[in-house]
Amino acid sequence: MTTVVAIDAMGGDRAPGAIVAGALAAVAEVPDVRILLVGATDAIEAVLPDGGLPDGVEILHASETIAMAEEPAAAVRAKKDSSIVRAAEAVRDGLADAMIGAGNTGATMAGALLRMGRIKGVARPAIAVPIPVPGSDRPQLLVDGGATVDCQAEWLVQWAHLAVAYARLRLGVDAPSVGLLSNGEEAGKGDALRKAAFPLLRAVPGFTGNCEGRDLISNSPDIVLTDGFTGNVALKTMEGAMQRIAAMVFDVLASTPEAKEAAKVVAPLLLAKAGELDPDATGGALLLGVDGICIISHGSSGERAIVSAVRVAQSCARDDVIARSKEAIADAG
DSSP states (O other), rough: OOOOEETTOSSTTTTTTTHHHHHHHHHSSSTTTTEEEEEEEHHHHHHSSSTSSSEEEEEEEEBBBBOOTTTTTHHHOOOOOOOOHHHHHHTTTTTEEEEEESOOOHHHHHHHHHHHOOTTTTOOEEEEEEOOTTTTTTEEEEEOOOSSSSSHHHHHHHHEEEEEHHHHHHOSSSSEEEEESSSSSSSTTTTTHHHHHHHHTTTTEEEEEEEOOOGSSSSSSSEEOOOOOOOOHHHHHHHHHHHHHHHHHHHTTTTSHHHHHHHHHHHHHHHHHHHHTTTGGGGEEEEEBBSSEEEEOOTTTTTTHHHHHHHHHHHHHTTTTHHHEEEEEEEEH
């Protein structure tokens, strides 16, 4: 079965060039996939190779673009012919099975939410971000990565049920574990939100209690549950820390003649291990709670990140993740 993926060609720091290159690479590398590039036709055609569009790739023209700095909801409502809105409409109208956006995250979320609607029983959406885990063949999921910054305890419970259903597909784990991110493992730790959510989460399959920041970048728990504000801060903190540590290590390896000699052996090993933490290899983040498949890729996405996001989108479509999400919410009551 062929999966059609609509990609916002105009969204992202390196758009449209890197996005188009990723789309073309995806058609070449991923079997049974077709790509719908959504955006300004002239801008897309300007970055195509000499051969033009390959088989399996089409352009859906959209005359407007939502910039990274624009207010998401207002921009989506005002720019009805924007690339992200048209991509969401393509999924809603059955022209595509899934959409990918690497631009303004808030606008991608708003476009999907306003055009596709919410799954019945879900109050707000959440972003399930895959975190690479060194030495493991599967990532950890952080939910929410920044979709809903002001959260209620009941919403955390909804996200937990959605995340468990998704993790079974994404991680290949029959009984994924769920931890509530807090400032201590004890049941009484946390702010008012976590204290209110903890007893409600006991009804979620796989809930193991509180977890801490040190449990991130591991497979225990499989799912780290939190509000969008804390989740986004945690993601940016991990990203910044890893960048600083990597810079420090390579500065040391270049600091003396002896260190440079050692680097000839050590640096390739370090680079190979660092590759396990490359977010481009893990694919995009699924927007949980919307009635359609929306994959959010990071703003600096290049060719490899888009190919990975297409693989995730295809997997979600083939496994009918939306139907499973609806079942999870219905079963939770």
